[in-house]
Amino acid sequence: MKGKKIFSICLAGTVIFGAASCTKEVEETKAEVKIWSAPSYVKVLQDIDYSAEESYAAYYENNSFEMFTYKNEYEAGQLIVTPTAEIKEYDIKVSDLTSANGDTLSAENMTVYNQKYVSVDKASTGHKNSLIGMMPDALLPFDTAVEYGENTVEAKLNQGIVIEIFTPETQAAGVYEGTFTLTADGEEFAVPASVTVWDATVSSENHLLTSFLVKQEKVFAAEMDASFEMYEKYYEKLLDYRICATTMPLHKVKDFDEYLSQLKKYTANEKASTIQFFDCSNSAWTAYDYDVFTEKMVAIAEESFKDGKNYLKKLVYYLGMIDEPHITKTEDKVDPFLRGFAKARRNAIKQLQANKESYEADEALFDEIIDKIENFPFIVTATHNDKYDYEKMVEVRRKEAEEKGLTFVEDPEEEYKITFCPPFDSCHTSAQRANNVWEDLGAWWYGCNWPQNPYPTYHLDDRLLPTRLTSWMQYNYGIVGNLYWAVNDMKDSNAYNVSEMPENVYEDLANKNCATNGEGFL
Numbered sequence: 001m002k003g004k005k006i007f008s009i010c011l012a013g014t015v016i017f018g019a020a021s022c023t024k025e026v027e028e029t030k031a032e033v034k035i036w037s038a039p040s041y042v043k044v045l046q047d048i049d050y051s052a053e054e055s056y057a058a059y060y061e062n063n064s065f066e067m068f069t070y071k072n073e074y075e076a077g078q079l080i081v082t083p084t085a086e087i088k089e090y091d092i093k094v095s096d097l098t099s100a101n102g103d104t105l106s107a108e109n110m111t112v113y114n115q116k117y118v119s120v121d122k123a124s125t126g127h128k129n130s131l132i133g134m135m136p137d138a139l140l141p142f143d144t145a146v147e148y149g150e151n152t153v154e155a156k157l158n159q160g161i162v163i164e165i166f167t168p169e170t171q172a173a174g175v176y177e178g179t180f181t182l183t184a185d186g187e188e189f190a191v192p193a194s195v196t197v198w199d200a201t202v203s204s205e206n207h208l209l210t211s212f213l214v215k216q217e218k219v220f221a222a223e224m225d226a227s228f229e230m231y232e233k234y235y236e237k238l239l240d241y242r243i244c245a246t247t248m249p250l251h252k253v254k255d256f257d258e259y260l261s262q263l264k265k266y267t268a269n270e271k272a273s274t275i276q277f278f279d280c281s282n283s284a285w286t287a288y289d290y291d292v293f294t295e296k297m298v299a300i301a302e303e304s305f306k307d308g309k310n311y312l313k314k315l316v317y318y319l320g321m322i323d324e325p326h327i328t329k330t331e332d333k334v335d336p337f338l339r340g341f342a343k344a345r346r347n348a349i350k351q352l353q354a355n356k357e358s359y360e361a362d363e364a365l366f367d368e369i370i371d372k373i374e375n376f377p378f379i380v381t382a383t384h385n386d387k388y389d390y391e392k393m394v395e396v397r398r399k400e401a402e403e404k405g406l407t408f409v410e411d412p413e414e415e416y417k418i419t420f421c422p423p424f425d426s427c428h429t430s431a432q433r434a435n436n437v438w439e440d441l442g443a444w445w446y447g448c449n450w451p452q453n454p455y456p457t458y459h460l461d462d463r464l465l466p467t468r469l470t471s472w473m474q475y476n477y478g479i480v481g482n483l484y485w486a487v488n489d490m491k492d493s494n495a496y497n498v499s500e501m502p503e504n505v506y507e508d509l510a511n512k513n514c515a516t517n518g519e520g521f522l
Helices: 054-060 142-147 216-223 228-240 256-267 290-307 331-354 363-374 390-403 430-436 465-477
Strands: 007-009 015-017 033-039 065-071 073-083 090-093 110-120 133-141 159-167 174-184 187-201 209-212 315-318 378-380 444-447 481-484
Touching: 033 054, 033 065, 065 073, 065 159, 073 174, 090 159, 110 142, 133 142, 159 187, 209 315, 216 228, 256 290, 290 331, 290 363, 331 363, 331 378, 331 390, 465 481
Parallel strands: 065 187, 209 481, 315 378, 444 481
Antiparallel strands: 007 015, 007 033, 033 073, 073 159, 090 174, 110 133, 110 159, 174 187
8 A cells, every 4th residue: 555645746846745746847737736535436426525525535645556356347537637737638647567476467458538427406305415516427448538629627626537457367366566657638647556456356247136127219319320139239338347237239129039049148148137028019018918928938939949049038128118107106016917917928928838849858957947937026116015925916816707797717828936025125124025026036126217225326416436335235135137127218397398318418417307427327
């Protein structure tokens, strides 16, 4: 660890360490540049003076870049530049770092970003301890910032530079040290850099199930590019960080041959943990076609037998048609939809079992696939409710039939278990978890404009550490999946109160259609 030194620089003067100073020959106004650092989970607002902030003292007094990481993961740290006068141009050069044993952590594995900021002048409704001010949000590749002339800093503002490092699985454990070079208006000075690589490896195979909605039409509107390739960029970028978008890249959603091809591709991708089942909604998006579900489930299973690979293992079906049924007034559809899917999947099992001999499939693979179909997860964004409980709804339907003088006959093949997906705040007591987390299916959970701080969120005016805590809490609670609305639902309201894309997504990111800052986009 380097000593706690304060970096100072006099523009048009000599780079110095320690107390501020300038060469006396220079007559023009001198500007001191304070350089400090913070971990990637700490938000540093652009317009706050942190010199007297006790909780930030350890960061403000640390002039070196420090980072701790496992092997085979992305991790990042921040350098913060705070000048007393405007810097018209700054740059950063990273370099190889070496350990005491002579091993090298290559600069080729380092990516530099320029921090962009958006104005948050009002707390999200209901938030406690919101951060207010110029909020760090988008990260712009540093070369792009230079290209567009955005590598400037106004006087007395904080400008973040984020250095992200991917540590290869083959990297030797140890402390790697060296020097990065920061230039401000032609003046160069050295920044001590230290990266500790722990002797543990993050698995390449992703075990966290995720379904983060990426709206294709919003990609097209924001990028002015309606190509398959542009959506694919979004999908692949999320995978880099082990997040799965709800929908795979597809030219046509209803093209099953293309779907099957992409399913094979992403089943083989260790970063992809979760894949949405083929779209079985009808053309009016009012009901699901259960015959189509059975047909496609059988087709995927047969392709699995042919190739000797389980193409069903990553599949889930998030039922967007009954999203938040308690809000969208679709509670009455949950039970019939799930009964329909339960029977459809058992019809698929019957077909596969009837033709088992013709497949010549490995016995273990066959049993694995049958088990997956029987326990297939149908995800509904809801907490436990008697209206979604199969046994209780059987009694309701029996009573309704008797009141009409009809004979009720239960079809046991319609029995289902729902994969509940409640909000983040619906699992913090043991009683809530007992209601929502099935022992054999687990449960998912989700975030949107609710819940809010002090529960973990992805909201713009919240802190960053709770974002990381979300996954640790998930593991602790036995929750297997995380669903989020949404990655890129950027919207504004025009004069006619019609939702449309904002003119400038960087300057107008406070979502005016919602009381929560950052709701619907990351």
